[in-house]
Amino acid sequence: MELLWSNKVLAAKDISKIIKEYIGWEKNTTYTVIKRLIDKGAIIREDPGFLCKAAIPKRTIQIIETQALLNKLYNGSLSNFLTEYIGNQTLSTSEVLELERIINEYKL
Template structure:
């Protein structure tokens, strides 16, 4: 699967689809108009771009849209890009720098320790 990068506007539409599973393009346009203020043509242009990228599948009749990429996949892609850009691809440097700035609860520390221990094997 190719790496699909999404910008903020595209993510707004994807969030609707991840929450609702399927929506007609006209309903997406109504919701986006109400919450973001985009005109119908703008929303349809972004939906078409998402279809072209492979992030959305279109089903007819009714121009029904369904996400073809999971939110988790997008999160993983964007996290890897961020780590590559800001930490030269070093996951450990990112984790160390990030955790230094956090106040973690005992439960969170135990969860992190569990995850690290799972990775050892």
């Protein structure tokens, strides 16, 4: 998906070559994953040339995955996550001020 988000449209054969170089997957494995993503509606296939493009924006996936992570690890609680995460960090004054700015921006 990262390839498609950054390149907009790629031929499946080009995706396969890139994935082979970086991950080591064979062509059949890559094509199987592409097919599954097409079936799930994450990728749109265009012909001729078996061109692939993302059907779902990266930001949408980030939102879904972030919520799933919060649900899985922190019972859906953003405050529990922030307490745990920030409690294990050494924050600079500028980072604290930036977090305060962000929180103030989203106050009701």
